[in-house]
Amino acid sequence: MFSNISLYDVSVWVLPLIIAITFHEAAHAFAARQLGDNTAYDLGRVSFNPFKHIDPFGTVLLPGILLLSHAPFLFGYARPVPVNFRNLRNPRLGMVWVALAGPATNIGLALLAALAFHALPLAPAETAKWLADNLKNALIINVLLAVFNMLPIPPLDGGRVAVGLLPNVLAYPLSRLEPWGMLILIGVLIVLPLAGSQFGLNLDVISSLVRTSTGYVIRLLLVLTGNM
Structure with a gap:
């Protein structure tokens, strides 16, 4: 399965x-601090040091295997940023902004990557392809991470946005799913897709x-960056 994987493939992913x-x-950590909770800040998580956030298996190995083996789905995780939502100045609305900060940052990085395509002619020929x-x-990766995290399933960011915005009658039962969120995913x-394939059914709905x-x-x- 991995016979055609090179160091070059690894370096560009x-x-x-x-x-x-x-x-x-x-x-997430920065937004939480700005909105009143210093939990992540006190633990050193308001940082661009990757070793503060990555989980060796969930962040690198697992998604790397799935990407390089052309799996029909991408799944991974980082060390979750601890946030005490009760410390936020407006706990419910603050939870929404803290949750949105991660996906919004990924969209911003994706936009920068798309804009940077225009600078490629300035790069040395031997490094331009890399x-x-x-x-x-x-x-x-950034768009995929943003979209995936906006699925309305706690503890994903979209789940926390939904809990913050929905009326209590819907938000409370949804919030109770958080301990089971990873199992649901x-x-x-x-x-579910593997089970469906045994019966000739395509149940790969979420991935699709x-x-x-x-x-x-x-x-x-x-389109917005003039690349199409």
């Missing part, structure tokens, strides 16, 4: 992935939705 996840988590592949992968992303949405956002960013 791992760096954009680490940057995307580091900035995502640092943005830079182009890094920028392309940065665009894909594994079920809908991995177990994420891929389609990611494609639309990437095309929009390319």
